[in-house]
Amino acid sequence: MSVHYLSDSPGPIGVFDSGYGGLTILDCIRKVLPQYDYIYIGDNARTPYGTRSFEVVYEFTLQAVNKLFEMGCQLVILACNTASAKALRSIQQKDLPYIDPRRRVLGVIRPTAECIGQLTKSRHVGVLATAGTIKSESYVLEIGKLYPDIHVVGEACPLWVPLVENNEFDKPGADYFVKQHIDNLLKKDPQIDSVILGCTHYPLLIKKIRQYMPGHINIISQGDYVASSLKDYLHRHPEMDERCLKHGTCAFYTTESVDKFKESASIFLRWPIEVSKVVLE
Numbered sequence: 001m002s003v004h005y006l007s008d009s010p011g012p013i014g015v016f017d018s019g020y021g022g023l024t025i026l027d028c029i030r031k032v033l034p035q036y037d038y039i040y041i042g043d044n045a046r047t048p049y050g051t052r053s054f055e056v057v058y059e060f061t062l063q064a065v066n067k068l069f070e071m072g073c074q075l076v077i078l079a080c081n082t083a084s085a086k087a088l089r090s091i092q093q094k095d096l097p098y099i100d101p102r103r104r105v106l107g108v109i110r111p112t113a114e115c116i117g118q119l120t121k122s123r124h125v126g127v128l129a130t131a132g133t134i135k136s137e138s139y140v141l142e143i144g145k146l147y148p149d150i151h152v153v154g155e156a157c158p159l160w161v162p163l164v165e166n167n168e169f170d171k172p173g174a175d176y177f178v179k180q181h182i183d184n185l186l187k188k189d190p191q192i193d194s195v196i197l198g199c200t201h202y203p204l205l206i207k208k209i210r211q212y213m214p215g216h217i218n219i220i221s222q223g224d225y226v227a228s229s230l231k232d233y234l235h236r237h238p239e240m241d242e243r244c245l246k247h248g249t250c251a252f253y254t255t256e257s258v259d260k261f262k263e264s265a266s267i268f269l270r271w272p273i274e275v276s277k278v279v280l281e
């Protein structure tokens with residue numbers, strides 16, 4: 001894979017996910033930071049990432065990051081837990097110094113882990129996520145570094161992303177799988193009082209998740225935490241803030257069918273969007 005000429009001029013903020021899930025993050029980011037320009041890439045042709053190996057998720061994510069850099073982004077958010085868990089560290093430590101040490105790639109796991117200390121009283125936290133994120137133990141490790149007294153258990157929900165990607169998230173067929181994984185998680189640790197939705201697709205299942213989650217449990221969607229963490233980051237890094245364009249625009253790219261993306265994404269975002277095709281290689 002080769003990276004083409006990289007311009008040094010200010011650019012949009014890049015937001016990447018394997019599919020539609022990152023739109024839940026973008027939506028929250030744009031509410032808090034509407035003045036910035038954004039480019040979203042959904043790798044819908046190769047979703048889901050959650051069941052793929054470390055090597056493959058890393059390769060696909062790096063391709064997307066390079067594409068967003070070529071499109072002018074100086075800052076990229078991996079709005080995908082699986083990519084954040086499996087690719088972020090390697091990209092930050094191994095690739096960025098060669099590609100362009102002034103550009104930045106940020107993930108969604110750290111901002112979510114940071115908020116949990118204030119939200120749990122029982123100090124027992126559950127994580128619902130893809131098989132890849134659970135297997136990586138990223139939440140256990142990140143929360144453990146910040147709050148060693150918190151006990152974290154995870155449950156992989158391999159069918160939840162396909163339910164969202166195939167527009168089945170509000171259909172009756174989804175109920176069985178939503179209930180099954182919530183029950184499994186609470187069986188592993190009945191003292192859980194807070195559950196992280198550790199996959200950016202899952203907020204789209206929120207109605208059904210609320211239906212099957214006992215009422216005393218906090219359900220933690222990451223979007224607002226990621227958005228306020230980004231706001232804080234840009235405030236603390238004026239040199240990066242200057243490198244981000246501010247006209248309030250948002251462009252969407254998909255590796256799959258443009259029409260399909262437009263239709264599904266408009267349902268999630270509730271506003272009409274312009275979409276173009278992109279090839280990641």
Ligand code: DGL
Nearest residue numbers: 021048049050081082200
């Ligand atoms: N939305 C992504 C996440 O947050 C990945 C879903 C997938 O492709 O499996 O993990």
